[in-house]
Amino acid sequence: MQHLENEQGCQELKICIDDLPDHEPQSFQGRLEVDECPRLLEMVQEPPGVVDYEFTLKREAQRILIDGQFKGQLILTCDRCLGNLEFQSDENFCIRLQPEQDLARVEDETLLTLKELEWDVYDQPTLNLAELIEEQVLVSMPAKNICDVECRGLCPGCGVNLNLQNCLCTKETDDHPFAVLKGNGSQIDNFQK
Numbered sequence: 001m002q003h004l005e006n007e008q009g010c011q012e013l014k015i016c017i018d019d020l021p022d023h024e025p026q027s028f029q030g031r032l033e034v035d036e037c038p039r040l041l042e043m044v045q046e047p048p049g050v051v052d053y054e055f056t057l058k059r060e061a062q063r064i065l066i067d068g069q070f071k072g073q074l075i076l077t078c079d080r081c082l083g084n085l086e087f088q089s090d091e092n093f094c095i096r097l098q099p100e101q102d103l104a105r106v107e108d109e110t111l112l113t114l115k116e117l118e119w120d121v122y123d124q125p126t127l128n129l130a131e132l133i134e135e136q137v138l139v140s141m142p143a144k145n146i147c148d149v150e151c152r153g154l155c156p157g158c159g160v161n162l163n164l165q166n167c168l169c170t171k172e173t174d175d176h177p178f179a180v181l182k183g184n185g186s187q188i189d190n191f192q193k
């Protein structure tokens with residue numbers, strides 16, 4: 001089991017593909033610090049938290065097969081009330097990579113099969129594993145975040161969080177000294193039609 005250390009405080013967990021033994025699965029485990037993953041950081045609230053991962057990486061000639069899982073707790077924003085919600089990130093993932101030049105070579109017969117298997121392409125001699133895992137975490141996140149099925153959201157009129165307090169717009173209208181006049185006005189309008 002190899003432990004990937006985050007040496008200089010930057011989220012760069014790079015491995016050189018040619019250094020990997022062929023057909024010999026390697027196990028890795030480590031932790032992503034979300035505040036060092038720019039794309040993920042954009043999606044979460046404070047505190048950014050961490051995502052733990054472990055995976056097996058196997059090189060088959062120039063192809064890379066990664067299978068693993070990650071787990072972490074992230075704070076997201078509710079799309080309705082803009083409050084915070086806790087999201088348990090806990091997924092298995094598999095990544096299939098092959099060099100770009102291979103893709104061109106197999107274009108005709110096998111491309112379809114490769115696409116079906118969802119092979120991705122790498123174009124560098126090194127892989128940044130942190131980036132790959134960050135991507136998997138991003139993909140696993142829900143498209144819509146709701147803190148509770150009962151969440152009442154924000155009032156479009158007065159902007160209050162309706163989970164925490166009552167809407168202020170109706171109250172204001174009722175108390176408004178001209179509320180009655182306004183009512184009369186609309187009655188006249190109706191009458192004229």
Ligand SMILES: [Zn+2]
Nearest residue numbers: 078081147151
């Ligand atoms: Zn909400």
Ligand SMILES: [Zn+2]
Nearest residue numbers: 155158167169
């Ligand atoms: Zn309101």
